Amino acid sequence: MDRYARHLEGKAADLKGKTGELIAYELAQVSFLKDWCFQSPLKEDGKELCDLLIIFDDTIFIWQIKNVKLDDGHYKEKHKVKNINQLIGAYKTIFVKNEEIKLPGYGILDGNVFKNIFLCSVFMGESEFISKMIEESEGLVIHTIHRDSLDIIVNELDTVSDFIHYYQMKLDMYKRPMGMMINGGEKELLAHYLKNNRDLNFNDADFIILEDGIWENLQNNEQYLARSEADRYSEIWEHIINTINEEAKLQLLDIKSLMVELLRPNRFYRRVLSKCFLGLIIKSEKHSLIEMRRYIYLESLNTAYCFMYIDLTNDNNIPVAKLLELGCIISRTQHSQAKLVVGIAYLKHGNLSSYTCILYDGDGLTTEEYENYRKQFNRTVEIVEFNEEEYPEASLVNNIR
Known part of the structure; x- marks a missing residue:
């Protein structure tokens, strides 16, 4: 479904x-x-x-x-x-x-x-x-x-x-000066768009005829079905968005700018971000880490992301806000070309969990400041380069790093 x-x-x-x-x-x-x-x-x-x-x-x-x-x-x-x-x-x-x-x-x-x-x-x-x-x-x-x-x-x-x-x-x-006839309704145009890397260029043709059946054939395409299955991971991002939005309403917070950036990734990028975030949680809990960070940069959005895992179960005094801001500053240093950094922390409280999220558009660290940071803080940090395909092979649908 x-x-x-x-x-x-x-x-x-x-x-x-x-x-x-x-x-x-x-x-x-x-x-x-x-x-x-x-x-x-x-x-x-x-x-x-x-x-x-x-x-x-x-x-x-x-x-x-x-x-x-x-x-x-x-x-x-x-x-x-x-x-x-x-x-x-x-x-x-x-x-x-x-x-x-x-x-x-x-x-x-x-x-x-x-x-x-x-x-x-x-x-x-x-x-x-x-x-x-x-x-x-x-x-x-x-x-x-x-x-x-x-x-x-x-x-x-x-x-x-x-x-x-x-x-x-x-x-x-x-x-463009081009004629078009579609048999079967707009769904045929949408199918062509999806099959052709989300493009409607038609190689500068003068006249295009789209026959009925393109959409139906797409529904049975193995790569399309694999993409649909892989996109289920993106619902993790939906959960984060909805949780943060509802919490902000309860606290009467104005987070319009934050919500715009959380909603900006398309379905494919939401899948990429969700898998990165899920991988962070799985790896942190597998190795019983108190804190772990992952940085990822999406070039087409010109946005960097700092994901953090923090276990507060045995120490509720960990300075979450400061750590998340520092993580965003480091992410900005790693990806200086990014227009801003979206920082999201997954906070574990025993069997419960919550999120905290910020936007950071300030400066990164100088080379000297960054080296001092590395000497003072021995944090588990990963910079993730995503290699996800929108239409993956079926065997790679559940590939989590």
Whole structure:
């Protein structure tokens, strides 16, 4: 059972009675967490801005959702036009009129911070046999999403980075002078994207035809199945994110910047980080260590990570915060090119455990300071170079170092 199915398991009857807007909202939460999804935000005059806003860092998705039936295989033009007009109106409210939009738990929406803007016209009824995935109106690009496509896309691209990258690739594809015909719906385009290293370049072809069956064949591909199995390790990262987020809410802490960095890795990198973190715990407990650190750097994110294992079972006075900050400083020294360091400590309390997490964007140590550190502290430290493949051989799925 995949992550999306587990999320909605037991909710089928509940969803039947809900509106298309609420179903889309719940689907969006699978990828983005509810703290980044804002249902039916209001304008200054109290009227609804749109059906759903999804915000992450410098990216915003504006969704307008209709739950309508097909008429002779198509949606009525008036429904399409209404969705598009509402999206354009929402865009102008945020980016032209600069109205003050207040979002609960987020604050005032500032249109100036967004570099990536996606307007999405979502239809939660049956899918049209032939439809445009992307079109323009008043100089703005509109993405059309159907219910069956939404189910598959949210399930497959179930991290915010994966979701954004796919839509950016679609937008880049649309800007090229190329014709396209797809038999079988957007899932065939998604399958091509996944099979071709998450790219929609098509080698600068003038016209592309994607036949029905690419998605179905991908579902039975051995490497794809191995990737899906390997990605189960990434749920460790999900657990860390959710635990830290819930603890911060209980303590009324504002950790938006931290959450952005924890959510930034895509599904593959979450797997890499999870395996690195799990390996740290396994090795520490195998050798009965009090403290151990691992450093890893992800070049594409330009981010370094300092993972720590600290056993507080027999000594609750270990200065965890200072050790974690020092670990981040050392990580920054090791990876001076990194824009910042994410530090996460796994704290063992007998049979219980907890996490603590920080962001560090300060300086590293000088060469002399680093040498003094090495002489004074005899810590067990590993610098991990990851060699994980997104589509691994089946025999390497459970390879933990």
